[in-house]
Amino acid sequence: MVETMTPRERVLAALDRQPVDRTPVACPTNISTVELMDLVDAPFPDACRDPELAARLAATGYYELGFDAVSPYFSIIQESSALGCDMQWEEKDNWPTVRMHQPIWKDSRDVRVPPGFLEHPDIITVTRAIEILRRELGDEVAIIGKTMGPWTLAYHAFGVENFLLMTVDQPDEVMRIMHKLKEVSVLFGEAQIAAGADALTFPDHATGDLVSGEYYKRFLQDIHTEMAERLDTPLILHICGATLDRMPYIAQTGMAYFHFDSKNDPQAAMDTVAGGIGLVGNINNPSTLYSRGPEEVRQEVFKCLDAGVQMIAPECAIPLATKLENLIAIPEAVVEWHEANAN
Numbered sequence: 001m002v003e004t005m006t007p008r009e010r011v012l013a014a015l016d017r018q019p020v021d022r023t024p025v026a027c028p029t030n031i032s033t034v035e036l037m038d039l040v041d042a043p044f045p046d047a048c049r050d051p052e053l054a055a056r057l058a059a060t061g062y063y064e065l066g067f068d069a070v071s072p073y074f075s076i077i078q079e080s081s082a083l084g085c086d087m088q089w090e091e092k093d094n095w096p097t098v099r100m101h102q103p104i105w106k107d108s109r110d111v112r113v114p115p116g117f118l119e120h121p122d123i124i125t126v127t128r129a130i131e132i133l134r135r136e137l138g139d140e141v142a143i144i145g146k147t148m149g150p151w152t153l154a155y156h157a158f159g160v161e162n163f164l165l166m167t168v169d170q171p172d173e174v175m176r177i178m179h180k181l182k183e184v185s186v187l188f189g190e191a192q193i194a195a196g197a198d199a200l201t202f203p204d205h206a207t208g209d210l211v212s213g214e215y216y217k218r219f220l221q222d223i224h225t226e227m228a229e230r231l232d233t234p235l236i237l238h239i240c241g242a243t244l245d246r247m248p249y250i251a252q253t254g255m256a257y258f259h260f261d262s263k264n265d266p267q268a269a270m271d272t273v274a275g276g277i278g279l280v281g282n283i284n285n286p287s288t289l290y291s292r293g294p295e296e297v298r299q300e301v302f303k304c305l306d307a308g309v310q311m312i313a314p315e316c317a318i319p320l321a322t323k324l325e326n327l328i329a330i331p332e333a334v335v336e337w338h339e340a341n342a343n
C-alpha cells in the first residue's frame with residue numbers, strides 16, 4: 001500500500017478521529033525490551049534515570065519496531081519517586097517498582113507536592129527525553145508522554161490495601177486525596193506538553209480486578225473529565241483488566257482514547273463505547289506476544305481492525321523478554337489488513 005501520511009500525521013489524525021491512510025500502531029505504554037536495551041546500550045534502570053538513554057531506548061520503537069509513536073516513560077514510578085516513595089530500581093530484566101510496605105502518607109493532610117518536583121532527576125528524565133526526541137525525530141514520529149492519575153499515585157503513596165480500605169471507611173477522605181493528587185498529574189502533564197509531547201497517556205489503575213465500574217463512576221469519572229479539560233492535549237486513559245462495565249462512563253470523560261486490555265473483546269468494547277471515545281489496543285501480552293508467534297499476533301491485529309479499533313497496540317506494558325519478531329509483526333499485519341481491505 002502507498003502511505004501518504006508520516007507516522008506523526010497518522011497518529012495525530014487518529015487521535016483527532018480524522019481519516020487516516022492506514023490505522024496507526026502507537027502504544028500508550030512501554031514497548032522496550034531487554035533485546036532493545038542491549039541493541040542501543042540503554043538498559044534499565046539507567047534508561048529510566050538518564051534522559052539521553054531514555055530517548056535512545058524510546059526511539060527503538062520507531063527505528064526497530066516500525067511503530068508510529070515513541071514514548072520515553074517505561075514504567076509507572078517516575079512521579080512516585082519524585083514524591084518521595086521508597087524505590088526498588090531493579091536491573092535490566094525488571095521494571096523499577098515502589099516498595100509499598102512503608103507508605104509515605106497516612107491521610108489527605110500529608111499529601112503535598114515537594115518543592116522542586118519538576119526539577120527532580122526522575123521527572124527531568126522524562127521531560128528532557130521528550131525534548132531530545134522532538135529534536136531528533138522532528139515532525140516524523142508522534143511522541144506520547146505519560147502522567148499517572150491520582151488513583152495510581154494514591155496506591156504508591158498510601159499502599160494499595162490501606163487506600164482501598166479507605167474507599168470503604170472514609171470515602172470523603174479519598175476524594176480529598178484525589179483532588180490534591182490530581183494536581184501532580186496536571187503539573188507533570190503540562191511539563192511534558194511544554195517539552196513537545198503530542199499526547200499523554202493517563203494511566204489510572206482502577207483495574208477490573210480491584211475496583212468496580214460503580215467505583216469508577218463515583219471516585220474517578222469527574223476527575224478524569226476535569227483532566228481532559230485542563231490538559232491541553234489528547235489524553236489516552238489506560239486501565240488494565242476487564243473494564244466493559246466502566247467503558248460507558250469512560251466514554252463520557254472527554255478523553256480522546258481508552259487503552260484497553262485483551263480481557264475485553266474488541267467488538268464488544270467498540271459497541272460499548274459507541275463512538276464516545278477512540279480505542280487503542282489490545283494485543284494480548286502474556287500468551288500472544290510473550291509466548292506465541294507472529295501468526296497469532298497477526299490474527300489478533302486482524303480481529304481489532306475488523307472491529308474498527310482506531311489504533312493498534314499491545315494491551316499494556318509488554319513483558320521485557322518479548323521477542324522482537326512478535327512486535328514487528330504488529331505494524332506488518334496492519335499494512336497487510338489494509339491491503340486486503342483496500343477495495
Ligand SMILES: [Zn+2]
Nearest residue numbers: 239240316317
Ligand atoms: Zn496496564
